[in-house]
Amino acid sequence: MSIISRVIEFLFPPACPICGAPVKTHGELCGDCWSCFDWIDGPHCARCGYPFPDGYEPDANAMCPVCAAGKSDLEYVRAACIYDDMSRSVMLPFKHGGRIKFARFMSRAMIWAMRDIDISPDLVMPVPLANRRLFQRGYNQATLLSREIARAYGVPIDFDSVHRKYRPNMGHKTHAQRHEHIRGVFNVMCPDKIRGKKILLVDDVMTSGATFDELARVLRRAGAAEIYGVVFCRVVRAE
Ligand SMILES: [Zn+2]
Numbered sequence: 001m002s003i004i005s006r007v008i009e010f011l012f013p014p015a016c017p018i019c020g021a022p023v024k025t026h027g028e029l030c031g032d033c034w035s036c037f038d039w040i041d042g043p044h045c046a047r048c049g050y051p052f053p054d055g056y057e058p059d060a061n062a063m064c065p066v067c068a069a070g071k072s073d074l075e076y077v078r079a080a081c082i083y084d085d086m087s088r089s090v091m092l093p094f095k096h097g098g099r100i101k102f103a104r105f106m107s108r109a110m111i112w113a114m115r116d117i118d119i120s121p122d123l124v125m126p127v128p129l130a131n132r133r134l135f136q137r138g139y140n141q142a143t144l145l146s147r148e149i150a151r152a153y154g155v156p157i158d159f160d161s162v163h164r165k166y167r168p169n170m171g172h173k174t175h176a177q178r179h180e181h182i183r184g185v186f187n188v189m190c191p192d193k194i195r196g197k198k199i200l201l202v203d204d205v206m207t208s209g210a211t212f213d214e215l216a217r218v219l220r221r222a223g224a225a226e227i228y229g230v231v232f233c234r235v236v237r238a239e
């Protein structure tokens, strides 16, 4: 370690981004905070990553009923953890309160979530925000999550091939209403950058999957070869 690195380590020792406890490396969570999340580390749908109920022991290629029944434009989707009080307590300040230092552990967890899929994306695409939201918030949280993921795959981040129209918040709506609400919001501006490409979509949270589905639909129409998605957390319906 260089002298400068030692001085920086001394002045800013690595601390858990959530509680501030000392940790070994920058951006890493302490053991206590790590254990508060409901990580998706058990059997899950081979395609969409939906966690199977406890005690169910499927074979490695088992799919959930939704994936088994229909064709999706996404080859694979993975989520690091389940959306609950703990993940909400980091998501809200990350998304709306400027706590961008959470991006590091979140994106690392997302890379971990993709450990069982063999993909080689050509580019990483953060789910676009409408310009009005980008100006309000100052940053796209999905772009912050994309950095470490793009680095892990050694590929560029595509910020601008797809444009998103502004639509007011949808609040709590049904699955069908969410799909209806999002339809037509994405426009591919640079089809040349999409055609024939394998694209990894990145977002912070997945609720109904409507956003990924719609973005994948327009990318597929623009000639994308394969599309995958990864999120930090996903809503899992109570069984
Ligand atoms: Zn902690």
Ligand SMILES: [Zn+2]
Binding pocket: 045, 046, 047, 048, 049, 050, 063, 064, 065, 066, 067, 068
């Ligand atoms: Zn599935």
